[in-house]
Amino acid sequence: MKLKDLLKGIGYIKIVGTGDIEIGDMYYDSRRVTADSLFFCIKGLTVDGHNYAAQAVERGAKALVLERDVNTTEDITKVFVRDSKVAMANIAKNYYKDPTQGITFIGVTGTNGKTTITHLVKAVLEEIGQRVGLIGTITNMIGDRKIPSAHTTPESLDLQRLLREMADENADSIVMEVSSHSLSLGRVEGCQYDIGAFTNLSRDHLDFHPTMEEYRDAKAKLFAQSKMAVINVDDESGRWIKDRFEGRVMTYGICKEADIYARDLEITDKGVTFNLHSPEGEIPINLAIPGIFSIYNALAAAGICLDMGISLEAIAQGLQRVKGIDGRFELLDTGTDYSVILDYAHTPDGLENILETARGFVKGRVLTLFGCGGDRDFTKRPMMGEVAGRFSDLCIITSDNPRSEEPMKIIKQIMPGVKKTGCPYKIIENRKEAIEYALSNAKKGDVVILAGKGHETYQILKNKTIHFDEKEIVMEILGRERP
Numbered sequence: 255m256k257l258k259d260l261l262k263g264i265g266y267i268k269i270v271g272t273g274d275i276e277i278g279d280m281y282y283d284s285r286r287v288t289a290d291s292l293f294f295c296i297k298g299l300t301v302d303g304h305n306y307a308a309q310a311v312e313r314g315a316k317a318l319v320l321e322r323d324v325n326t327t328e329d330i331t332k333v334f335v336r337d338s339k340v341a342m343a344n345i346a347k348n349y350y351k352d353p354t355q356g357i358t359f360i361g362v363t364g365t366n367g368k369t370t371i372t373h374l375v376k377a378v379l380e381e382i383g384q385r386v387g388l389i390g391t392i393t394n395m396i397g398d399r400k401i402p403s404a405h406t407t408p409e410s411l412d413l414q415r416l417l418r419e420m421a422d423e424n425a426d427s428i429v430m431e432v433s434s435h436s437l438s439l440g441r442v443e444g445c446q447y448d449i450g451a452f453t454n455l456s457r458d459h460l461d462f463h464p465t466m467e468e469y470r471d472a473k474a475k476l477f478a479q480s481k482m483a484v485i486n487v488d489d490e491s492g493r494w495i496k497d498r499f500e501g502r503v504m505t506y507g508i509c510k511e512a513d514i515y516a517r518d519l520e521i522t523d524k525g526v527t528f529n530l531h532s533p534e535g536e537i538p539i540n541l542a543i544p545g546i547f548s549i550y551n552a553l554a555a556a557g558i559c560l561d562m563g564i565s566l567e568a569i570a571q572g573l574q575r576v577k578g579i580d581g582r583f584e585l586l587d588t589g590t591d592y593s594v595i596l597d598y599a600h601t602p603d604g605l606e607n608i609l610e611t612a613r614g615f616v617k618g619r620v621l622t623l624f625g626c627g628g629d630r631d632f633t634k635r636p637m638m639g640e641v642a643g644r645f646s647d648l649c650i651i652t653s654d655n656p657r658s659e660e661p662m663k664i665i666k667q668i669m670p671g672v673k674k675t676g677c678p679y680k681i682i683e684n685r686k687e688a689i690e691y692a693l694s695n696a697k698k699g700d701v702v703i704l705a706g707k708g709h710e711t712y713q714i715l716k717n718k719t720i721h722f723d724e725k726e727i728v729m730e731i732l733g734r735e736r737p
Contacts, residue, residue, distance in 0.1 A: 257292065257317055257331065260345050264335070271331030275316055280349060282342060282411055289314035294342040294411070295321065303338070319345065343410035343443035350418035357420075358427040359446070360558055363476045364453025364486070366604050367551045368431040370543070370579050371451065374555035375429045378572030382564060387420035389413070389430035391598075392580050392709045396423050407436030410443060427562075434472040442479070449561055450480030451554050455491035456603040470494065477501075484557035486550060487512050504561055506553040508546075514557050516549050523585075523593070523615040530556055530566070537566040540574045545583055545611035581708030583608055586725060588732055592618065592700040594693070596724055598708025600627060600654070602637040605705055609645035618699030619647035623692045624706050625668070625685070628659035628714075632667055639671025646703075648695070649679040652688035654706045655714040685713065689724065690731050704728075 258273030278290035284306035287293055293310035295303040295318060307315075307324040317331040318324070319341050335341040347353075360375065362368045369391050376386045376395070387396050389408070394401040394416060401416070407430065408416060420428055432450075436442050455470050470491045477483055477499050485499075486492040488507035496503055505512040508519075516528040516539075525542040526549050541552050552573055559569050578584055584596040595612065599605040605624065612620050622642045626635045642649045649672050653661040661683050672679050682688035692702050704724055707713075713722035 255349060257333075260292070260348050261333065262348060264341055264344050264348075266341065267334040267336065269331065269333050271317070271329070273331070273333075275331060277316065277349075280342075280346065280411060281310070281315075282409065284310040284313065287313040287315050291315050292317045292319065292345070294319045294338055294345075295324070296338050296342065297321065337440070339410070339440035340443050343414070343440055346411045346414035347444045350414045353414060353417035353421040354428065354446070357425055358448050358562060360427065360429040360449045360451070361432040361442070361445070361447040361476050361480065362429065362451045362453065362554070362558075363432040363434070363437070363473045364451075364489075365456045365601060366607070367453040367547060367554065368433075369598075370548070370551045370582050371453065371554045371558075372429045372431055373579050374541075374551060374573060374576060375558050377576045378555060378559045378564060378569050379427050379429075379562075381572035381575070382568050384426040385424055387417075387423075387425040387428035387430075389416065389428070391431060396420050396425065407431060407433045407441050410441045413441060413445075429558075432476050434469055437475040438472045442476075445479055447476070447480040449482050449484060449558050450476045451484040451558055452477070452489075452492050452495055453486055453550070453554060454489040454603075456601055474498070482561055484554060484561065486554065488550075504557045506550075506557050508549065508553075514553050514560070516553060519546075519549060521546060521549075521611065521614055526552070528552075530570075532556065532560060532566065534560060534566055537570050539570055542574075542577050543579065543583055544615070545607060547607045547611075548583075581710070583611065584708075586728055588728065589734060590696070590732065591698040592696040592702060594696075594702045594704065594728055596704050596708060597706075598710075599624075599705045602634055602641050605638060606641045606645065608703060608705065609641070612701045612703060613645055616699070616701045618697055618701070620645060620701050620703065621648045621650065621692050621696060622646040622703045622705060623650040623652060623688055624703075625652045625654035625656075625661075626664050627655045627706075628657035628661075628664055630657075632664075635664065635667040636669075636671035636674075639668040640674055641671070642705075643672040643675030643677035643679070646677055649677050650688050650692050651679060651681050652685045653683055653713075654685075655710075656716075657714050658716055685722070686727055689727055693728070693731055 277292045280292045281287045282294040282296050287310045293315040311326045319333045379386045482502045484504045485496045487505040487510045506514040514532045519528045530539045581598050586594045597608045711723040
């Protein structure tokens with residue numbers, strides 16, 4: 255495609271050189287650049303792509319998109335823009351021919367529930383015979399085909415490429431998680447969503463967003479790009495977003511008055527049942543994922559699908575065939591007389607949700623194994639400790655993804671919260687050894703909660719990433735093969 259065609263509607267400052275050149279591909283990583291390509295000089299959090307422009311030219315880049323001038327070894331077309339990330343998103347959309355045209359495009363944002371809701375929506379849409387694309391934390395999928403995921407929301411160039419791939423494979427709908435990082439960093443710039451959904455807002459990512467208000471405002475950006483909204487009005491931030499949204503809104507909740515709500519709730523260790531009430535009538539719902547949060551997730555998925563004109567019967571059938579989500583309150587098949595549950599909970603309210611759920615059905619004790627990620631919001635660490643202590647009979651404090659931090663430093667910052675509750679605790683830095691301790695101390699009727707890692711199959715330790723799959727580790731310790 256000609257460079258001048260890629261730049262239509264972009265609003266660049268100026269071009270030095272000619273726009274009448276053919277662009278074969280596009281990159282933001284200079285190490286991947288190929289001949290006749292366009293290179294985007296992106297200023298990241300730690301690396302500035304402008305410093306790698308010369309390397310990109312040496313590897314064959316024909317043109318650069320940049321915010322400031324750079325020296326290169328030869329004459330090359332330069333497109334100057336105010337924001338390289340915004341420009342990359344919109345140029346990528348042009349290059350991949352606006353891939354979501356003619357496809358129902360759904361975005362889900364919020365602190366918790368995004369992964370589960372997107373999978374629930376996918377299940378319902380497949381129930382009525384749609385081919386569905388999914389973009390999220392655990393994986394990206396086109397129908398049943400899985401594509402590994404590096405970020406909850408890919409970089410804009412990768413996202414538009416993925417959307418084009420889904421469009422070319424005849425996707426009827428695409429449902430994606432939209433993180434606050436992606437909204438702040440321009441990864442979804444140029445995307446127009448048919449439906450935007452908001453789950454909730456609680457303390458998270460304050461290493462990136464300076465305040466909770468700025469975190470909320472980042473989430474709210476999704477709705478400036480959405481034609482219609484599905485919003486949890488039991489959540490204060492949800493009500494704040496609803497009051498400012500100018501399009502059509504469908505609300506959901508359990509406590510507040512809402513368009514879609516749940517009554518006659520029953521929560522067991524096997525899942526949840528409730529009656530879903532909506533403007534289209536009511537219907538009983540069975541979902542094989544325990545917890546009050548599962549009811550909220552089901553209501554959000556139902557709101558999205560109802561707006562798409564899907565019947566209550568199809569929604570109920572689609573939800574009922576979901577048998578669980580990888581790493582989301584996932585009961586492992588251990589063959590023991592105690593339960594082992596794997597969950598991704600890594601925020602205070604996320605941990606509280608799963609522990610309250612476990613408390614609701616446990617016959618013995620709750621043993622909670624958890625840590626906190628390194629290079630992330632350190633102020634939530636004692637909060638996590640206090641939540642674990644309040645709802646547990648034994649806390650096992652261990653390492654999560656320490657990244658560049660010392661694991662014991664993180665653990666020491668968790669400890670004041672645990673001590674505040676008086677809950678018995680054990681510190682075991684090595685996570686595998688901590689899991690062994692938890693399993694060896696579990697008794698009949700107990701529930702062992704492995705919190706924080708969920709679906710992840712790795713652990714990040716300083717400058718290396720090691721394989722660490724807690725399902726494999728549990729089965730290895732118990733001498734069983736992974737199912």
